[in-house]
Amino acid sequence: MLDRSSEIDGSSGPDPVSELLMGMRLRGASYSKMRFSPPFGIGFAEAREARFHFVAAGQAVLKTPSGTMVPVSCGDALLLPRGDAHAIASGPGVGIRPFDSFESVPLCPDIYCVDALQEQQCRSRDVLVFSARMQLELDTLHPLIELMPDFLLVSAPCGQQPEVRPLLDAMEREMTASRAGSASILARLAEVVAVSVIRNWVECGCGDATGWVAALRDERLGRVLVALHRDPGRNWTLADMAATMGSSRSVFAERFAAATGTTPLRYVAALRMRLAAQWxxxxxVPVEEIAHRLGYQSQAAFSRAYKRIAGMPPGQARKAW
Structure with a gap:
């Protein structure tokens, strides 16, 4: 988590992007060891969680709803940060069957085995995939998730991210050896690999992402954004934010809006509601406690603000989840 006790000043320290990464967490929701013999097609429905795949043996293709097809083979890792609908198939023309329709056998809590093998099939053609649903948490810096591409790929032959290769090699060994406790080890390795993939994307400039990331990378604007995200419950005024940046209110407001596409006060309100929705x-978390954390004078004032921005009262939002 971000250290809320730290002071925002002009002294040297972690840059805003490093601050963002310090708040990044992944929590595994469920994991599956899958073995298929071609032809096969597994469809994964859209989900709230991120989706991670690692190919430990064989070859397949990733298919997206837009029609994009990406070859994946042994040693490749895929991360779909927003949990978009997609499919893993043995080829482009194969029919797709929903993942939930396959029989799964529990190996241990939250880890399952899925086998869909053809009779008398040469086992050397089998495709072995480790898949995970993950809750991707970036503390309050949620906009990064929306800026990520539909999927991030680490490809074995490309020499990308050399620090990740030993982790992927370890995953391949655990998948193929089927040693005691391998499922739990695979789950932990998958979380580390997924975080490393995101970190590499950020360090490489976040691809073509602009706007919010550009503001975060701007030394003076980034200082304001980190301050807002560290202490969203503070009674922020335009003057406070401009002073943190070290500029006049008019100059700050203009630069902030140009970089983020919204006004500073609307940004703070949206940030608070994202946090509130998560809590x-x-x-x-009880509604009264959320109102206190976010600096509202009463539960009623918070509820009115939440309904105005989210379109429903807090209690209804909790029941809808």
Whole structure:
């Protein structure tokens, strides 16, 4: 988590992007060891969680709803940060069957085995995939998730991210050796690999992403964004934010809007509501406590603000999750 006790000043320290990465967490929701013999097609429905795949043996293709097809083979890792619908198939023309329709056998809590093998099939053609649903958490710096591409790929032959290769090699060994406890080890390795893939994307400039990332990389604007995300419950005024940046209110407001596409005060309000939604649904924090954390004078004032921005009262949002 970000250290909320730290002071924002002009002294040297971690840059805003490093601050962002310090807040990044992944929590595995469920994991599956899957073995298929071609032809096969597994469809994964859109989900709230991120989706991770690692190919430990064989070859396949990733198919997206837009029609994009990406070859994946042994040693490749895929991360779909927003959990978009997609399919893993043995080839482009294969029919797709929903993942949930396959029989799964529990190996240990939250880890399952899925086999869909053809009778009398040469086992050397089998495709072995480790798949995970993950809750991707970036503390309050949620906009990064929306800026990520539909999928991030680490390809074995390309020499990308050399620090990740030993982790992927370890995953391949655990998948193929089937040693005791391998499922739990695979789950932990998958989380580390997924975080490393995101970190590499950020360090390489976040691809073509602009706007919010550009503002974060701007030394002076980034200082304001980190301050807002560290202390969203503070009674922020335009003057406070301009002083943090070290500029006049008019110059700050103009630069902030140009970089983020919204006004500073609207940004703060949206940030608070994103946090509130997370605390309401995932963490089940009482509404009164959320109102206090976010600096509202009363539960009623918070509820009105939440309904205005989210379109429904907090209690209804909690039930809808």
């Amino acid at each position: 309401l649904t995932r963490d089940r």
